[in-house]
Amino acid sequence: MLRWGLIGASTIAAEHMIGAFRATGGEVTAVMSSDAARAGTYAKAHAIGRSTTDLDALLGRNDVDAVYVSTTNDLHRDQVIAAARAGKHVLCEKPLALTVADARAMVAECKTQGVVIATNHHLRNAATHRAMREAIRQGRIGRPLFARVFHAVYLPVHLQGWRITKPEAGGGVILDITVHDADTLRFVLDDEPVAVSAMTSHGGLGASGLEDGVMGVMRFKSGLIAQFHDAFTTRYAVTGFEVHGEDGSLIGRDCMTQVPKGEVWLRSEAGEEALPLVHENLYQRSVRLFQEAVAGQGMPSVTGEDGIRSLSVALATLEAARRGEETPINPDN
Numbered sequence: 001m002l003r004w005g006l007i008g009a010s011t012i013a014a015e016h017m018i019g020a021f022r023a024t025g026g027e028v029t030a031v032m033s034s035d036a037a038r039a040g041t042y043a044k045a046h047a048i049g050r051s052t053t054d055l056d057a058l059l060g061r062n063d064v065d066a067v068y069v070s071t072t073n074d075l076h077r078d079q080v081i082a083a084a085r086a087g088k089h090v091l092c093e094k095p096l097a098l099t100v101a102d103a104r105a106m107v108a109e110c111k112t113q114g115v116v117i118a119t120n121h122h123l124r125n126a127a128t129h130r131a132m133r134e135a136i137r138q139g140r141i142g143r144p145l146f147a148r149v150f151h152a153v154y155l156p157v158h159l160q161g162w163r164i165t166k167p168e169a170g171g172g173v174i175l176d177i178t179v180h181d182a183d184t185l186r187f188v189l190d191d192e193p194v195a196v197s198a199m200t201s202h203g204g205l206g207a208s209g210l211e212d213g214v215m216g217v218m219r220f221k222s223g224l225i226a227q228f229h230d231a232f233t234t235r236y237a238v239t240g241f242e243v244h245g246e247d248g249s250l251i252g253r254d255c256m257t258q259v260p261k262g263e264v265w266l267r268s269e270a271g272e273e274a275l276p277l278v279h280e281n282l283y284q285r286s287v288r289l290f291q292e293a294v295a296g297q298g299m300p301s302v303t304g305e306d307g308i309r310s311l312s313v314a315l316a317t318l319e320a321a322r323r324g325e326e327t328p329i330n331p332d333n
Protein backbone atom coordinates (compact mmCIF):
# COMPACT_ATOMS: atom_id res chain seq x y z
CA MET A 1 0.00 0.00 0.00
CA LEU A 2 1.36 3.43 -0.90
CA ARG A 3 0.67 6.75 0.78
CA TRP A 4 0.48 9.39 -1.93
CA GLY A 5 1.17 13.11 -1.98
CA LEU A 6 -0.36 15.06 -4.85
CA ILE A 7 1.77 17.75 -6.44
CA GLY A 8 -0.81 19.82 -8.30
CA ALA A 9 -4.50 20.24 -7.48
CA SER A 10 -5.36 19.15 -10.99
CA THR A 11 -8.39 17.96 -12.90
CA ILE A 12 -6.79 14.64 -13.88
CA ALA A 13 -6.13 13.85 -10.22
CA ALA A 14 -9.72 14.75 -9.33
CA GLU A 15 -11.32 12.87 -12.22
CA HIS A 16 -9.14 9.75 -12.38
CA MET A 17 -6.08 9.42 -10.17
CA ILE A 18 -7.36 9.94 -6.61
CA GLY A 19 -9.91 7.20 -7.32
CA ALA A 20 -7.19 4.98 -8.80
CA PHE A 21 -4.91 5.42 -5.76
CA ARG A 22 -7.74 4.49 -3.42
CA ALA A 23 -9.08 1.64 -5.54
CA THR A 24 -5.64 0.01 -5.48
CA GLY A 25 -5.46 0.14 -1.69
CA GLY A 26 -3.49 3.38 -1.39
CA GLU A 27 -4.12 6.51 0.64
CA VAL A 28 -3.91 10.13 -0.45
CA THR A 29 -2.32 11.93 2.46
CA ALA A 30 -1.65 15.45 1.24
CA VAL A 31 -2.07 17.81 -1.69
CA MET A 32 0.07 20.76 -2.77
CA SER A 33 -1.25 23.67 -4.84
CA SER A 34 0.23 27.08 -5.58
CA ASP A 35 -2.88 28.67 -4.04
CA ALA A 36 -3.75 28.10 -0.38
CA ALA A 37 -7.49 28.61 -0.77
CA ARG A 38 -7.71 26.26 -3.76
CA ALA A 39 -5.56 23.69 -1.94
CA GLY A 40 -7.90 23.77 1.04
CA THR A 41 -11.05 23.53 -1.06
CA TYR A 42 -9.57 20.71 -3.13
CA ALA A 43 -8.46 18.78 -0.01
CA LYS A 44 -11.93 19.10 1.48
CA ALA A 45 -13.70 18.12 -1.75
CA HIS A 46 -11.58 14.97 -2.06
CA ALA A 47 -11.28 14.06 1.64
CA ILE A 48 -7.49 14.61 1.71
CA GLY A 49 -6.22 15.23 5.25
CA ARG A 50 -3.56 17.88 4.57
CA SER A 51 -3.04 20.70 2.09
CA THR A 52 -0.08 23.00 1.59
CA THR A 53 1.47 25.49 -0.81
CA ASP A 54 4.98 24.44 0.23
CA LEU A 55 6.59 21.69 -1.85
CA ASP A 56 9.26 21.01 0.78
CA ALA A 57 6.58 20.61 3.44
CA LEU A 58 4.82 17.98 1.33
CA LEU A 59 8.08 16.23 0.51
CA GLY A 60 9.18 16.31 4.17
CA ARG A 61 6.17 14.31 5.32
CA ASN A 62 6.83 10.81 6.68
CA ASP A 63 3.35 9.72 5.60
CA VAL A 64 4.11 10.33 1.89
CA ASP A 65 5.84 7.39 0.15
CA ALA A 66 5.22 8.49 -3.43
CA VAL A 67 4.15 11.61 -5.26
CA TYR A 68 1.92 12.08 -8.25
CA VAL A 69 3.02 15.13 -10.27
CA SER A 70 0.20 16.60 -12.36
CA THR A 71 0.98 20.28 -12.52
CA THR A 72 1.37 22.07 -15.87
CA ASN A 73 4.18 20.62 -17.96
CA ASP A 74 6.72 23.40 -17.29
CA LEU A 75 6.75 22.57 -13.56
CA HIS A 76 7.32 18.81 -13.76
CA ARG A 77 11.13 18.94 -13.95
CA ASP A 78 11.91 20.82 -10.74
CA GLN A 79 9.14 19.10 -8.76
CA VAL A 80 10.25 15.60 -9.81
CA ILE A 81 13.90 16.32 -9.04
CA ALA A 82 12.97 17.70 -5.60
CA ALA A 83 10.77 14.68 -4.90
CA ALA A 84 13.52 12.24 -5.86
CA ARG A 85 15.99 14.08 -3.61
CA ALA A 86 13.49 13.71 -0.77
CA GLY A 87 13.44 9.95 -1.40
CA LYS A 88 9.90 9.81 -2.78
CA HIS A 89 8.88 7.52 -5.64
CA VAL A 90 7.44 9.47 -8.58
CA LEU A 91 4.53 8.95 -10.92
CA CYS A 92 4.77 11.91 -13.31
CA GLU A 93 2.29 13.09 -15.89
CA LYS A 94 3.14 13.32 -19.55
CA PRO A 95 4.91 15.01 -21.18
CA LEU A 96 7.65 14.47 -18.62
CA ALA A 97 9.15 17.89 -19.37
CA LEU A 98 9.56 20.48 -22.13
CA THR A 99 13.00 19.33 -23.31
CA VAL A 100 14.65 15.95 -23.63
CA ALA A 101 17.59 17.20 -21.54
CA ASP A 102 15.23 18.09 -18.66
CA ALA A 103 13.44 14.74 -18.90
CA ARG A 104 16.80 12.94 -18.86
CA ALA A 105 17.85 14.93 -15.78
CA MET A 106 14.64 13.89 -13.98
CA VAL A 107 15.07 10.21 -14.76
CA ALA A 108 18.77 10.32 -13.88
CA GLU A 109 18.04 11.92 -10.49
CA CYS A 110 15.47 9.22 -9.68
CA LYS A 111 18.02 6.57 -10.56
CA THR A 112 20.69 8.23 -8.42
CA GLN A 113 18.29 8.44 -5.46
CA GLY A 114 17.07 4.86 -5.94
CA VAL A 115 13.40 5.80 -6.38
CA VAL A 116 10.98 4.50 -9.01
CA ILE A 117 9.87 6.91 -11.73
CA ALA A 118 7.03 6.18 -14.12
CA THR A 119 5.27 8.24 -16.79
CA ASN A 120 1.48 8.27 -16.78
CA HIS A 121 0.86 7.40 -20.44
CA HIS A 122 -2.40 5.62 -19.64
CA LEU A 123 -3.03 4.10 -23.10
CA ARG A 124 -0.48 1.30 -22.65
CA ASN A 125 -2.83 -0.03 -20.00
CA ALA A 126 -5.77 -0.35 -22.38
CA ALA A 127 -6.93 -3.88 -23.17
CA THR A 128 -7.27 -2.82 -26.82
CA HIS A 129 -3.63 -1.78 -27.23
CA ARG A 130 -2.32 -4.73 -25.23
CA ALA A 131 -4.31 -7.10 -27.45
CA MET A 132 -2.95 -5.49 -30.62
CA ARG A 133 0.63 -5.72 -29.33
CA GLU A 134 0.13 -9.39 -28.48
CA ALA A 135 -1.43 -10.19 -31.88
CA ILE A 136 1.58 -8.62 -33.61
CA ARG A 137 4.02 -10.52 -31.38
CA GLN A 138 2.22 -13.77 -32.26
CA GLY A 139 2.70 -12.98 -35.95
CA ARG A 140 -1.01 -12.80 -36.63
CA ILE A 141 -0.70 -9.95 -39.16
CA GLY A 142 2.73 -10.85 -40.46
CA ARG A 143 5.22 -8.02 -40.90
CA PRO A 144 3.61 -4.69 -39.90
CA LEU A 145 3.85 -2.18 -42.75
CA PHE A 146 1.61 0.74 -41.76
CA ALA A 147 -0.14 2.15 -38.72
CA ARG A 148 -2.79 4.85 -38.41
CA VAL A 149 -3.79 6.74 -35.27
CA PHE A 150 -7.07 8.67 -35.09
CA HIS A 151 -6.86 10.80 -31.96
CA ALA A 152 -8.78 13.94 -32.91
CA VAL A 153 -11.10 14.89 -30.04
CA TYR A 154 -12.85 17.93 -28.61
CA LEU A 155 -11.06 19.52 -25.68
CA PRO A 156 -13.70 19.69 -22.90
CA VAL A 157 -14.69 23.25 -22.01
CA HIS A 158 -13.39 22.89 -18.42
CA LEU A 159 -9.92 22.06 -19.82
CA GLN A 160 -9.80 25.02 -22.21
CA GLY A 161 -7.12 26.83 -20.19
CA TRP A 162 -3.32 26.64 -20.34
CA ARG A 163 -3.39 23.92 -23.06
CA ILE A 164 -4.67 26.44 -25.61
CA THR A 165 -3.30 29.70 -24.23
CA LYS A 166 0.13 29.14 -22.68
CA PRO A 167 3.05 28.00 -24.82
CA GLU A 168 5.34 28.52 -21.80
CA ALA A 169 3.34 25.94 -19.78
CA GLY A 170 3.75 23.35 -22.53
CA GLY A 171 0.39 23.86 -24.25
CA GLY A 172 -0.62 22.73 -27.73
CA VAL A 173 -2.05 19.53 -29.13
CA ILE A 174 1.33 17.96 -29.95
CA LEU A 175 2.65 17.98 -26.37
CA ASP A 176 -0.79 16.98 -25.14
CA ILE A 177 -1.93 14.27 -27.56
CA THR A 178 0.78 13.41 -30.12
CA VAL A 179 3.01 12.44 -27.21
CA HIS A 180 0.41 9.76 -26.30
CA ASP A 181 0.29 8.54 -29.93
CA ALA A 182 4.07 8.21 -29.93
CA ASP A 183 4.04 6.19 -26.74
CA THR A 184 1.19 3.93 -27.89
CA LEU A 185 2.79 3.30 -31.29
CA ARG A 186 6.12 2.47 -29.65
CA PHE A 187 4.32 0.04 -27.33
CA VAL A 188 2.01 -1.69 -29.80
CA LEU A 189 4.63 -2.00 -32.55
CA ASP A 190 7.61 -2.66 -30.24
CA ASP A 191 9.53 -0.38 -32.58
CA GLU A 192 11.12 3.07 -32.35
CA PRO A 193 10.31 6.05 -34.58
CA VAL A 194 13.34 7.62 -36.25
CA ALA A 195 11.87 10.54 -38.25
CA VAL A 196 8.65 12.56 -38.51
CA SER A 197 6.91 14.96 -40.89
CA ALA A 198 3.94 17.05 -39.78
CA MET A 199 1.64 19.96 -40.52
CA THR A 200 -0.26 21.82 -37.82
CA SER A 201 -3.53 23.73 -37.98
CA HIS A 202 -5.32 26.45 -36.05
CA GLY A 203 -9.02 25.71 -35.88
CA GLY A 204 -10.11 28.46 -33.51
CA LEU A 205 -9.23 27.17 -30.03
CA GLY A 206 -5.44 27.57 -29.86
CA ALA A 207 -4.16 31.07 -29.00
CA SER A 208 -0.67 32.62 -28.75
CA GLY A 209 0.45 30.59 -31.77
CA LEU A 210 -0.46 27.23 -30.19
CA GLU A 211 -1.59 24.56 -32.66
CA ASP A 212 -4.93 22.83 -32.01
CA GLY A 213 -4.65 20.26 -34.80
CA VAL A 214 -1.89 18.21 -36.40
CA MET A 215 -1.49 15.52 -39.02
CA GLY A 216 1.74 13.77 -39.73
CA VAL A 217 3.71 10.65 -40.52
CA MET A 218 6.38 8.89 -38.47
CA ARG A 219 8.95 6.54 -39.95
CA PHE A 220 10.03 3.64 -37.71
CA LYS A 221 13.29 1.66 -37.51
CA SER A 222 11.64 -1.35 -39.14
CA GLY A 223 10.63 0.76 -42.16
CA LEU A 224 6.95 0.96 -41.11
CA ILE A 225 5.29 4.35 -41.52
CA ALA A 226 2.54 5.58 -39.19
CA GLN A 227 0.02 8.31 -39.85
CA PHE A 228 -1.42 10.35 -36.98
CA HIS A 229 -4.21 12.89 -36.63
CA ASP A 230 -4.68 14.78 -33.38
CA ALA A 231 -6.95 17.69 -32.59
CA PHE A 232 -8.73 19.63 -29.84
CA THR A 233 -11.43 20.85 -32.21
CA THR A 234 -13.39 17.87 -33.58
CA ARG A 235 -16.61 17.21 -31.70
CA TYR A 236 -17.88 14.15 -33.57
CA ALA A 237 -14.86 12.10 -34.67
CA VAL A 238 -14.33 8.49 -33.51
CA THR A 239 -10.89 7.56 -32.19
CA GLY A 240 -9.00 4.58 -33.54
CA PHE A 241 -5.70 2.77 -33.96
CA GLU A 242 -4.88 0.49 -36.90
CA VAL A 243 -1.92 -1.65 -37.87
CA HIS A 244 -1.74 -3.14 -41.35
CA GLY A 245 0.60 -6.04 -41.97
CA GLU A 246 1.52 -8.34 -44.85
CA ASP A 247 -0.90 -11.03 -43.65
CA GLY A 248 -3.58 -9.12 -41.78
CA SER A 249 -4.91 -5.87 -40.38
CA LEU A 250 -5.78 -4.86 -36.84
CA ILE A 251 -8.59 -2.34 -36.59
CA GLY A 252 -9.05 -0.73 -33.17
CA ARG A 253 -11.98 1.62 -32.63
CA ASP A 254 -12.96 3.93 -29.78
CA CYS A 255 -9.67 3.09 -28.09
CA MET A 256 -7.73 6.39 -27.78
CA THR A 257 -9.63 7.27 -24.64
CA GLN A 258 -9.32 7.55 -20.87
CA VAL A 259 -12.00 4.98 -20.13
CA PRO A 260 -11.80 1.18 -20.46
CA LYS A 261 -13.69 0.61 -23.69
CA GLY A 262 -13.16 0.01 -27.39
CA GLU A 263 -12.95 -2.94 -29.74
CA VAL A 264 -10.33 -4.55 -31.97
CA TRP A 265 -10.95 -6.60 -35.10
CA LEU A 266 -8.40 -8.78 -36.82
CA ARG A 267 -8.96 -9.09 -40.57
CA SER A 268 -7.05 -11.68 -42.58
CA GLU A 269 -7.55 -14.38 -45.20
CA ALA A 270 -9.47 -16.32 -42.53
CA GLY A 271 -12.08 -13.54 -42.28
CA GLU A 272 -12.78 -11.07 -39.51
CA GLU A 273 -12.77 -11.73 -35.77
CA ALA A 274 -13.12 -9.52 -32.72
CA LEU A 275 -10.18 -9.98 -30.35
CA PRO A 276 -11.26 -10.97 -26.82
CA LEU A 277 -10.65 -8.07 -24.42
CA VAL A 278 -10.76 -7.89 -20.64
CA HIS A 279 -11.17 -4.18 -19.93
CA GLU A 280 -9.65 -2.73 -16.75
CA ASN A 281 -9.55 0.87 -15.52
CA LEU A 282 -6.44 2.24 -17.27
CA TYR A 283 -5.28 4.41 -14.40
CA GLN A 284 -5.79 1.70 -11.79
CA ARG A 285 -3.62 -0.64 -13.83
CA SER A 286 -0.95 2.08 -14.07
CA VAL A 287 -0.99 2.55 -10.28
CA ARG A 288 -1.05 -1.20 -9.59
CA LEU A 289 2.07 -1.81 -11.72
CA PHE A 290 3.75 1.24 -10.16
CA GLN A 291 3.09 -0.16 -6.67
CA GLU A 292 4.50 -3.52 -7.70
CA ALA A 293 7.62 -1.83 -9.10
CA VAL A 294 8.10 0.02 -5.80
CA ALA A 295 7.85 -3.37 -4.08
CA GLY A 296 10.63 -4.64 -6.38
CA GLN A 297 8.30 -6.72 -8.56
CA GLY A 298 8.50 -5.85 -12.23
CA MET A 299 8.38 -2.54 -14.04
CA PRO A 300 5.84 0.27 -14.26
CA SER A 301 3.73 0.10 -17.42
CA VAL A 302 5.55 3.18 -18.76
CA THR A 303 9.06 3.85 -17.47
CA GLY A 304 10.90 7.15 -17.22
CA GLU A 305 12.93 6.15 -20.28
CA ASP A 306 9.67 5.63 -22.19
CA GLY A 307 8.60 9.10 -21.13
CA ILE A 308 11.85 10.55 -22.51
CA ARG A 309 11.49 8.73 -25.83
CA SER A 310 7.86 9.65 -26.35
CA LEU A 311 8.63 13.29 -25.49
CA SER A 312 11.46 13.28 -28.04
CA VAL A 313 8.94 12.25 -30.73
CA ALA A 314 6.56 15.08 -29.78
CA LEU A 315 9.38 17.64 -29.80
CA ALA A 316 10.58 16.42 -33.21
CA THR A 317 6.97 16.72 -34.46
CA LEU A 318 6.84 20.36 -33.35
CA GLU A 319 10.16 20.96 -35.09
CA ALA A 320 9.04 19.15 -38.26
CA ALA A 321 5.89 21.27 -38.47
CA ARG A 322 7.85 24.47 -37.87
CA ARG A 323 10.51 23.66 -40.48
CA GLY A 324 8.20 22.00 -42.98
CA GLU A 325 10.70 19.14 -43.32
CA GLU A 326 11.09 15.51 -42.33
CA THR A 327 12.91 15.73 -39.01
CA PRO A 328 15.03 13.10 -37.28
CA ILE A 329 13.94 11.94 -33.83
CA ASN A 330 16.78 11.87 -31.38
CA PRO A 331 15.98 10.77 -27.82
CA ASP A 332 19.59 11.41 -26.80
CA ASN A 333 19.46 15.20 -26.99
Ligand code: NDP
Nearest residue numbers: 008009010011012033034070071072073093094095120122
Ligand atom coordinates in the same frame (compact mmCIF):
# COMPACT_ATOMS: atom_id res chain seq x y z
P1 NDP B 1 -5.34 21.29 -14.79
O1 NDP B 1 -5.39 22.59 -15.50
O2 NDP B 1 -6.59 20.79 -14.19
O3 NDP B 1 -4.23 21.32 -13.65
C1 NDP B 1 -2.94 21.83 -13.85
C2 NDP B 1 -2.63 22.90 -12.81
O4 NDP B 1 -3.49 23.99 -13.04
C3 NDP B 1 -2.90 22.41 -11.41
O5 NDP B 1 -1.72 21.87 -10.85
C4 NDP B 1 -3.39 23.67 -10.70
O6 NDP B 1 -2.31 24.35 -10.13
C5 NDP B 1 -3.93 24.55 -11.80
N1 NDP B 1 -5.40 24.58 -11.77
C6 NDP B 1 -6.25 23.55 -11.95
N2 NDP B 1 -7.52 23.97 -11.85
C7 NDP B 1 -7.47 25.29 -11.58
C8 NDP B 1 -8.42 26.30 -11.35
N3 NDP B 1 -9.73 26.04 -11.37
N4 NDP B 1 -7.99 27.55 -11.11
C9 NDP B 1 -6.68 27.84 -11.08
N5 NDP B 1 -5.72 26.93 -11.29
C10 NDP B 1 -6.10 25.68 -11.53
O7 NDP B 1 -4.68 20.27 -15.81
P2 NDP B 1 -4.92 18.73 -16.11
O8 NDP B 1 -5.34 18.00 -14.90
O9 NDP B 1 -5.77 18.60 -17.29
O10 NDP B 1 -3.41 18.30 -16.52
C11 NDP B 1 -2.39 18.25 -15.56
C12 NDP B 1 -1.24 17.38 -16.08
O11 NDP B 1 -1.75 16.07 -16.35
C13 NDP B 1 -0.60 17.83 -17.38
O12 NDP B 1 0.76 17.49 -17.36
C14 NDP B 1 -1.33 17.02 -18.45
O13 NDP B 1 -0.55 16.85 -19.62
C15 NDP B 1 -1.53 15.72 -17.71
N6 NDP B 1 -2.72 14.95 -18.15
C16 NDP B 1 -2.60 13.63 -18.40
C17 NDP B 1 -3.66 12.86 -18.75
C18 NDP B 1 -3.49 11.38 -18.95
O14 NDP B 1 -4.47 10.71 -19.25
N7 NDP B 1 -2.32 10.83 -18.74
C19 NDP B 1 -5.00 13.46 -18.94
C20 NDP B 1 -5.06 14.86 -18.57
C21 NDP B 1 -3.95 15.55 -18.20
P3 NDP B 1 -2.09 24.30 -8.55
O15 NDP B 1 -1.84 22.88 -8.24
O16 NDP B 1 -0.92 25.17 -8.30
O17 NDP B 1 -3.33 24.80 -7.92
